[in-house]
Amino acid sequence: MNTSIIENYNADLADRLASTPLHYQCSGLSAVTTMDNIGGNWAYRPAPIFTIPVDARKLLMKKPISVKVSREDDLFFAENETLRLYGSGSTHLEAIEDFCKHLMYFFEHYKNTPDSKLMGESLKLKELYKDLFLEE
Amino acid sequence: MQVDRRVIESSLLSKGFEKQESSHHTYFHHIYVGKYTGATTYTSRGTKYKTYNIGLLGKMKKQLLLGSTKDVYDLCSCPMTGEAYLQYLKDNNKITN
Amino acid sequence: MSNKTTINEIYENAPLEEVVFEVRFPGEPSVACNIDKFFETIRIKFNQVLVTIKAPDQLQIPELYRFESEDSKQGIIVGINKVAYFTKKYPGFKIFKDEALDVIQSFGKLFKLDKLNRTGLRYINIIPFTREETILPIRNYLNIEVNLPLISSSKFNSLNMAFVSKANEEGNITTQIRTILSQDKTREAILLDFDYSKDANLVINKVNNYLEESHGYTKELFENIITDEYKKFMRGEMV
Numbered sequence: 001m002n003t004s005i006i007e008n009y010n011a012d013l014a015d016r017l018a019s020t021p022l023h024y025q026c027s028g029l030s031a032v033t034t035m036d037n038i039g040g041n042w043a044y045r046p047a048p049i050f051t052i053p054v055d056a057r058k059l060l061m062k063k064p065i066s067v068k069v070s071r072e073d074d075l076f077f078a079e080n081e082t083l084r085l086y087g088s089g090s091t092h093l094e095a096i097e098d099f100c101k102h103l104m105y106f107f108e109h110y111k112n113t114p115d116s117k118l119m120g121e122s123l124k125l126k127e128l129y130k131d132l133f134l135e136e
Numbered sequence: 137m138q139v140d141r142r143v144i145e146s147s148l149l150s151k152g153f154e155k156q157e158s159s160h161h162t163y164f165h166h167i168y169v170g171k172y173t174g175a176t177t178y179t180s181r182g183t184k185y186k187t188y189n190i191g192l193l194g195k196m197k198k199q200l201l202l203g204s205t206k207d208v209y210d211l212c213s214c215p216m217t218g219e220a221y222l223q224y225l226k227d228n229n230k231i232t233n
Numbered sequence: 234m235s236n237k238t239t240i241n242e243i244y245e246n247a248p249l250e251e252v253v254f255e256v257r258f259p260g261e262p263s264v265a266c267n268i269d270k271f272f273e274t275i276r277i278k279f280n281q282v283l284v285t286i287k288a289p290d291q292l293q294i295p296e297l298y299r300f301e302s303e304d305s306k307q308g309i310i311v312g313i314n315k316v317a318y319f320t321k322k323y324p325g326f327k328i329f330k331d332e333a334l335d336v337i338q339s340f341g342k343l344f345k346l347d348k349l350n351r352t353g354l355r356y357i358n359i360i361p362f363t364r365e366e367t368i369l370p371i372r373n374y375l376n377i378e379v380n381l382p383l384i385s386s387s388k389f390n391s392l393n394m395a396f397v398s399k400a401n402e403e404g405n406i407t408t409q410i411r412t413i414l415s416q417d418k419t420r421e422a423i424l425l426d427f428d429y430s431k432d433a434n435l436v437i438n439k440v441n442n443y444l445e446e447s448h449g450y451t452k453e454l455f456e457n458i459i460t461d462e463y464k465k466f467m468r469g470e471m472v
Contacts, residue, residue: 006414006421013393033407034353034428035253035310035317042250047361047420048466050373064465065472067363069419072191075184076419082472086195092419096363102178105158113172120231121174121201
């Protein structure tokens with residue numbers, strides 16, 4: 001999904017809010033709000049993923065997965081360090097979508113691989129992936 | 137610092153990694169004595185991924201259980217051999233049950 | 234929905250971005266002439282001085298003075314009819330209250346304030362979210378529901394709502410809930426902005442009570458509007 005679509009949603013909303021029918025004026029909110037000139041860059045925080053779309057279903061996470069989204073040059077990344085996963089794409093939405101695909105791949109991989117075929121770090125990862133979802 | 141995707145893929149295959157394909161990605165799992173070690177990474181198809189630059193190589197660092205992007209570069213191009221990589225994993229206690 | 238036992242919980246990943254407490258009073262020109270005296274009382278902690286000027290190339294008295302800490306995370310804003318204390322690293326209400334009242338009361342004493350026109354306590358929360366396909370999954374984050382014929386909040390792509398409501402007998406609350414996109418386009422978030430204000434029969438020596446009342450109401454509103462699912466994330470219960 002192109003980020004410009006999101007910008008269009010917001011622009012459409014802003015247009016509607018700014019437009020008032022002829023012969024009317026906006027009564028709107030009370031004009032007085034506390035310190036109107038608050039602003040500045042908001043601190044970085046990760047976003048949670050609560051569900052993963054799979055085919056026509058949505059898989060619910062037992063605990064939300066924290067995703068850190070960043071940008072380097074013309075690529076966006078969505079990462080989770082605990083799972084050692086990253087997704088990438090041309091927009092932040094593509095990066096998250098890519099992340100979800102990798103998540104599902106590894107979930108299936110560890111579900112279908114017996115412990116006897118795993119060692120070291122892979123056993124730890126299997127434990128993490130085993131408990132990811134509430135239901136299938 | 138950048139490496140061609142095909143070089144990455146052939147390097148990993150020659151250094152103890154097994155390939156698994158999916159519709160958009162190719163996954164590489166490191167195997168030792170017939171078991172997965174947990175060092176796993178993937179490459180993506182698509183024109184943006186013909187070459188892996190320092191940013192993309194950096195993302196693979198944790199997946200490959202390596203300490204620096206330079207180590208990733210060395211593994212994915214030529215300098216680090218499969219034996220050296222395996223020894224690195226052992227020295228850093230990444231291959232223990 | 235949370236009950237009162239969770240009202241005092243401190244969250245590891247709270248979405249709170251900025252908090253401001255402001256009082257407004259009948260215009261006092263002596264503020265403009267004696268701002269240096271006030272600055273002397275706060276200089277140690279707030280030594281960065283910024284001013285708001287409408288036309289930079291013209292000589293004029295600044296409309297607002299802004300005194301900030303070295304790291305710009307806390308500060309005081311002063312005009313001839315207002316003074317405010319803000320912080321971007323909220324230390325919990327008790328400490329915030331002590332710091333805000335220290336500033337307001339010290340200012341009030343210096344400029345001999347008595348009656349006030351307005352008090353306002355504003356909490357600005359920014360809640361990063363991930364879309365589910367194109368949909369804004371608002372119910373994962375906030376306990377709000379909008380149901381119109383054929384339109385439901387479960388199908389929203391974006392949202393922009395703002396309203397003023399009576400909070401109780403004494404105060405009003407201005408609430409804004411809308412989706413925002415970061416400048417670098419890496420993240421989307423829900424802006425959740427509460428502004429509790431009072432504007433009738435106010436005096437400087439009861440500012441403590443006004444602040445307590447404003448906080449109590451806003452905190453309860455926040456605890457009830459955030460979903461239990463998102464609270465898990467706020468507590469650090471995540472992968």
